[in-house]
Amino acid sequence: MTRLYTRKEFIRTACACTGASLFFFDSTFSNTAAQGSKKGKGIRGTVFRGDAPDKPWKWSIEARYYEKKGKDTICLLCPNRCYLKPGDRSVCRSRVNIDGKLYSLTYGNPCSIHVDPIEKKPLNHFHPGSSVFSIAATGCNLRCLNCQNWEISQKRPEDVAHGELFPADVVASAIKNHTPSIAYTYSEAITYYEYMFDTSRFAREAGINSILVSNGYINDKPLIELAPFIDGANINLKSFDNDIYMVLNGGTLDPVLNTLKRLKEAGTWFEITTLVVPTYIDDPDMIKRMCGWILKELGPDYPLHFSRFFPNYRLNRLPPTPVSQLEGFRNLARKEGLHYVYLGNVPAHEGNNTYCHNCSKLLIERTGYTIAKNNIAKGKCIYCGTQIPGRWAA
Helix, strand or coil: CCCCCCCCHHHHHHCCCCCCCCCECCCCCCCCCCEEEECCCCCCCEEECCCCCCCCCCCCEECCCEEEECCEEEECCCCCCCEECCCCECCCCCEEEECCEEEECCCCCCCEEEEEEHHHCCCCCECCCCEEEEEECCCCCCCCCCCCCHHHHCCCHHHCCCCCCCHHHHHHHHHHCCCCEEEECCCCHHHHHHHHHHHHHHHHHHCCEEEEEECCCCCHHHHHHHHHHCCEEEEECCCCCHHHHHHHHCCCCHHHHHHHHHHHHHCCEEEEEEEECCCCCCCHHHHHHHHHHHHHHCCCCCCEEEEECCCCHHHCCCCCCCHHHHHHHHHHHHHHCCCCEEEECCCCCHHHCEECCCCCCEEEEEECCEEEEECEECCEECCCCCECCCECCC
């Protein structure tokens, strides 16, 4: 697919810029888009009519993955397969059909940038204690009722405060801030795929890691193209029930399972997070089936994080997840044979720590996002010499 660069984009992405600043934008603008009807036989995707620009907005770039149907377009980036007539906007609100071409509106327009500890992603087996340069643009291809970052994930690019930071500038900023990794995070990185793809290529050339934090709702071809430039990932496996996925998240299960298998095939290090939402994700039998699938298809060594839910967005009526339920799921997962199972959003709990799967000795002690002790040397347990799966400092 031919990609179009607007105005200064080619120059700015070709030349690394020094002195890029660190900033954070808080998005508080309202979304006035009206939800339209589903279009196209066998094509799932709700589009937004009448709210799209009639010409490329700011640094808009032609999408990498789409199919033309006359003046109509079908987005092929994710399983939603949004069928868009001219002027229609995709489910993720970040892609628009302009005169028969599909454009991404998020290129070089981050709405949030911050330096985080890698453990916040969460990644516990990827260079623990290191920092990561985190960026986000608006949009998400799911509609989670419990979204933590709905102020940006459920907005259009032009409806939030944003800056300009092009791929080479992102890498230069990571270097300036002494962060060995860049994370595509906060909202849904898949929706700003072109921005992430080009940034990750610049990062690879500069020796900077790229971290994908995602719902994993992506089609095969774009994932296979991206995977060689992704060093680590955290994928949200939101449940192990297709009906729950539809109701709670507005998506389906199988594409996420496929993403996990593809990342394994690509040799990408990844960890899995499941947010335990009361009344939705509270069935031990479902968790047991999920762990069984992970063990069979992925093996025992990819960490699984059970994260505590707190009332937010459209589920503010629900209580926080009981810590005892998280502990029960952790014990269940370990009994099923998973070697590394963690608890998230429960500070000062032993479920934050890393223990050797062979000798059970404490390897990494965590206090919040801070590393208190690290007993892994050259990727091995210092007590029994067992190789610990993950990516460790040399």
